[in-house]
Amino acid sequence: MVDVGQGDCTLVITPTGKTILVDGGGSSKESDFDVGERIVVPYLLNKGIRQIDYLVFSHFDADHCMGLLPVLQHLSVKQILLTKQAEIKEEYMLLIQEAMQKKVPIQIVTMGDTIIIEDNITLQILFPDTTFLSENAINNNAMVMRLVAKDVSILFTGDIEEIAEKQILQKISSEQLKADILKVAHHGSKSSSSEAFLKAVNPKIAMIGVGAKNTFGHPSQEVLDRLEALDCKIYRTDQMGEITIKVSNKGKIKIHTQIKAKNV
Numbered sequence: 001m002v003d004v005g006q007g008d009c010t011l012v013i014t015p016t017g018k019t020i021l022v023d024g025g026g027s028s029k030e031s032d033f034d035v036g037e038r039i040v041v042p043y044l045l046n047k048g049i050r051q052i053d054y055l056v057f058s059h060f061d062a063d064h065c066m067g068l069l070p071v072l073q074h075l076s077v078k079q080i081l082l083t084k085q086a087e088i089k090e091e092y093m094l095l096i097q098e099a100m101q102k103k104v105p106i107q108i109v110t111m112g113d114t115i116i117i118e119d120n121i122t123l124q125i126l127f128p129d130t131t132f133l134s135e136n137a138i139n140n141n142a143m144v145m146r147l148v149a150k151d152v153s154i155l156f157t158g159d160i161e162e163i164a165e166k167q168i169l170q171k172i173s174s175e176q177l178k179a180d181i182l183k184v185a186h187h188g189s190k191s192s193s194s195e196a197f198l199k200a201v202n203p204k205i206a207m208i209g210v211g212a213k214n215t216f217g218h219p220s221q222e223v224l225d226r227l228e229a230l231d232c233k234i235y236r237t238d239q240m241g242e243i244t245i246k247v248s249n250k251g252k253i254k255i256h257t258q259i260k261a262k263n264v
Contacts, residue, residue, distance in 0.1 A: 001183070001235075001243040002043055003258065004035050005099070006037070006211030006218070009184060010156070011044070012147065015249075016118050018146075018250045020054040022156055022183075026066025026091075036070030040201050050075055055104075057082040058158030060092040061140035072098045080106045083128055086137035107142070113169070121149045126176065127168050139186065140164040146179060147228035155179035155201055159186040165197035171249045174200045177215075180253065181245065182264070184227075188219020188236075205255070207243055208236040 001008040004025025012020040025035040029184075042048075055077045057065055071077065080099055085213065098108055107114070111129040114122050127144035142158025155177070160168075165185075168177070173234060182203035185192035186211045206227050210218045219236065227234055233255075235243045241258030248254075 001207045001209055001237060002040065003237040003241045004039055004067060004216045005237075006216070007035065007067065008058070008158075008187070008209040009040060010049075010053045010207075010209075011049075011232070013049075013147075014118055014121055018053045019049055019051065020056060020117070021052050021068070021071065022125075023058050023064040023158075024055040024067030024071055025076060026064065026068075026201045031171065032083065032123065034070065036067035036182035039205060040067045041070045041074050041147040042074065045173070046070070051078065052076070052124075053078045053113075055080045056143070056145070056156075057095070059083075059138055060085070060095070061138055061159060062091055064126045064159070065091050065095060069095055070104055072104065074203060075118070075173070077104045078100070080104055081109055081123075081143075082106065083110060083125075083141070084108055084130070084132075084141045086128075088199040089138065123147055124176070126172050127164065133164055135163055144168060146176070148245060150249075152181075152247045152253065153179040154181040154183065155203070157185035157192075159185060159189075159192070161191040162168055162194045162197070165192070165194050169196060169200060177201050179203055181207065182232075184219070184223065185206045186218075187214075188223045189214070189216070190222050193223045193226060195226055198230060198232075201231060203227075203232050205245070205253070206232050206234045207245075208234065210236055210238045212238040214238070232251075234260065 009024030115123040192201040
């Protein structure tokens with residue numbers, strides 16, 4: 001999980017070197033700081049990454065998507081994954097126009113789709129389906145997907161709130177939701193991460209992408225308490241910076257944080 005301040009950005013590198021970039025942080029139009037140009041692209045280039053195999057947009061709020069515009073402009077992108085949109089935002093149009101100009105293939109995914117990344121690594125699309133939630137539609141119809149690598153799984157939740165979590169619990173079995181690692185929804189907002197949803201996922205590790213001293217009160221103490229009640233280890237970018245998780249061939253998980261190293 002890349003430290004992009006108040007936003008989400010997660011880079012996955014597979015054993016064969018394939019790259020999946022899930023969201024890219026981003027700033028509002030009022031900000032002069034370009035997260036993509038100043039953080040995401042330099043971060044990738046510093047790691048020797050000049051190609052993204054799968055660029056995944058969970059949804060089109062600026063703090064998730066706008067950092068990916070410079071990625072499209074400066075790096076080679078092989079495939080874009082996104083869901084059908086409940087609302088068309090200006091950010092969506094900007095990014096789609098750039099993708100079309102660069103002739104990057106766009107795949108629209110929906111609940112039930114599985115994408116095979118390589119042997120023993122798949123992306124399972126769990127949400128949304130073709131029926132949109134009308135309340136806070138951008139957040140609540142965000143892509144929810146489960147990355148499965150052999151016996152280890154990570155659940156990405158975008159900015160979904162409790163209304164979407166209830167819908168997911170009705171449509172998706174607990175077995176499909178279970179994950180060792182959870183990318184906590186909506187930066188730990190109190191409107192997300194309900195007790196029922198967290199119990200179904202039952203994560204061992206939680207990652208929260210959040211900016212220091214943000215004005216939203218993220219992450220909520222209620223959410224932190226619910227995670228701790230599950231004996232879940234919490235890692236957050238505002239306190240720890242970049243969070244690196246390495247999974248061995250035998251499924252052993254090691255975690256290193258930029259500010260303070262920890263092992264699981």
